[in-house]
Amino acid sequence: MAEAKKGFSLSTERGLVQGLMRGGLILSALLMGLGLFLHMQQGELGLHGISMWEIFRGQLPLADFLLTAGIFILALTPAFRVILLGFLWASEKDWRFVGVAVLVMVTLILSISLGGH
Amino acid sequence: MEIGIPTILALAASGALAGLLGAVLGIGGGIVIVPTLVLLFGFDIKIAVACSLVSVVASSTSASSVYVGKGLANMRLGMLLEVATTLGGIAGGFLALILSPNLLSGIFGVVMIGIAIVTFRKTESSASIPAAAVEGAPSAPEDSPGYLSGTYYDAYRKSLIHYKVWNIPFGGLISFVAGVLSGLLGVGGGFMKVPAMNIAMGVPIKVAAATSNFMIGVTAISSLFVYFAKGFVYPLVAAPVALGVVGGALVGTSVAQKISPWILKKIFAVVLVVIALQMVLKAWGGFHG
Numbered sequence: 001m002a003e004a005k006k007g008f009s010l011s012t013e014r015g016l017v018q019g020l021m022r023g024g025l026i027l028s029a030l031l032m033g034l035g036l037f038l039h040m041q042q043g044e045l046g047l048h049g050i051s052m053w054e055i056f057r058g059q060l061p062l063a064d065f066l067l068t069a070g071i072f073i074l075a076l077t078p079a080f081r082v083i084l085l086g087f088l089w090a091s092e093k094d095w096r097f098v099g100v101a102v103l104v105m106v107t108l109i110l111s112i113s114l115g116g117h
Numbered sequence: 118m119e120i121g122i123p124t125i126l127a128l129a130a131s132g133a134l135a136g137l138l139g140a141v142l143g144i145g146g147g148i149v150i151v152p153t154l155v156l157l158f159g160f161d162i163k164i165a166v167a168c169s170l171v172s173v174v175a176s177s178t179s180a181s182s183v184y185v186g187k188g189l190a191n192m193r194l195g196m197l198l199e200v201a202t203t204l205g206g207i208a209g210g211f212l213a214l215i216l217s218p219n220l221l222s223g224i225f226g227v228v229m230i231g232i233a234i235v236t237f238r239k240t241e242s243s244a245s246i247p248a249a250a251v252e253g254a255p256s257a258p259e260d261s262p263g264y265l266s267g268t269y270y271d272a273y274r275k276s277l278i279h280y281k282v283w284n285i286p287f288g289g290l291i292s293f294v295a296g297v298l299s300g301l302l303g304v305g306g307g308f309m310k311v312p313a314m315n316i317a318m319g320v321p322i323k324v325a326a327a328t329s330n331f332m333i334g335v336t337a338i339s340s341l342f343v344y345f346a347k348g349f350v351y352p353l354v355a356a357p358v359a360l361g362v363v364g365g366a367l368v369g370t371s372v373a374q375k376i377s378p379w380i381l382k383k384i385f386a387v388v389l390v391v392i393a394l395q396m397v398l399k400a401w402g403g404f405h406g
Contacts, residue, residue, distance in 0.1 A: 010188075014186055014188060017192070018182045018185050021178050021182035021185070022182050025179055025182070029360060029363060032352075032356040032359065036125065036353075036360075039353060040125065046119050047118045047119065047353055048351065049348035049350060050350065050351075050352055051348040052342070052345040052346055052350075064352065067352035068350075070352075070356065071359070074171065074174055074178070074359070075171070075338045075342065077334070078174065081335075097193055097197075100196050100200060101196055104203055107203040107204055108335070108338065108339060110207065111203070111206070111207045111210070111338075111339045114207065114343065115210075115343040
């Protein structure tokens with residue numbers, strides 16, 4: 001017997017996930033593009049690695065901040081997609097897959113915290 | 118060390134080429150970006166891998182948003198396999214930090230030769246549908262709570278295809294290994310996941326490719342966060358390459374529909390072998406230099 005689908009319709013679900021991913025990509029591309037433009041305009045083209053934690057310390061020059069924030073938002077977009085799907089499946093009461101989404105998020109949080117040490 | 122505006126433009130052009138090839142040939146850009154940054158621009162392989170992971174996230178996010186909209190990506194299957202790929206990605210990221218750059222270059226070269234062989238042998242399989250998949254109306258609700266089965270519209274056959282997924286433990290194992298390779302070498306790992314899903318798990322090739330793409334972003338960030346926290350991401354290198362990849366992939370997606378990639382695949386496979394040998398020789402020189 002086919003179970004009636006609860007929560008959002010499938011097309012709404014897909015539209016929300018698609019919108020989140022496109023939004024994250026566009027925002028990060030804008031920030032990276034602006035950061036690159038500022039770097040090239042100021043002629044400050046020194047190569048160095050930047051840790052993602054430096055975004056929160058407030059000591060980065062604007063051009064570096066924009067570039068790093070763009071990359072950080074890009075990296076967070078798939079993580080937000082996992083959270084969004086977890087909520088959408090929760091609205092369908094699909095607890096098995098909500099559990100799977102939580103497990104993926106825990107693993108990602110583990111990678112962030114392990115990377116810091 | 119300073120770079121000039123021409124170098125930034127060259128990095129963006131390399132990214133665009135990788136994105137274009139990736140879209141046309143159905144491969145990840147990482148396999149092109151890493152050797153380009155190491156052999157052409159002279160960057161350390163760990164910096165190249167970190168920058169490649171940023172590009173892999175960008176291209177995967179761009180492509181999978183399209184696949185999700187078309188209903189090709191099986192999001193529940195993707196999420197389930199992401200548990201294994203993220204664990205593999207973390208393991209690969211940490212492994213890369215402790216391995217010597219020469220050993221990494223050597224491993225990269227060997228994996229590239231493997232990918233070249235897979236690419237060279239790959240046939241025109243756009244219509245490859247497992248025998249268990251059926252055309253017509255689904256017998257079970259697709260994309261429903263608790264279900265891993267799915268339905269998609271196949272433009273080639275002009276009909277709905279319903280399929281069921283099996284052999285999840287095997288898919289998890291392959292996804293873990295693909296995650297390790299992604300974290301270690303900055304590649305997407307689709308070359309392993311797509312055939313595994315198609316041949317061993319009963320997933321039609323188009324859905325397997327879309328689902329693999331959907332997963333790659335999460336796989337890549339699990340190791341990217343490790344590199345990013347350790348300061349291996351050079352924003353002035355990663356940003357132009359990532360922007361180039363997205364632009365190249367956009368062009369490639371429209372071009373891919375109009376050209377037959379068969380000959381391109383064969384040429385690309387040969388080029389991959391040549392680059393792979395250069396990577397292995399560079400590693401060999403580093404060990405004995």
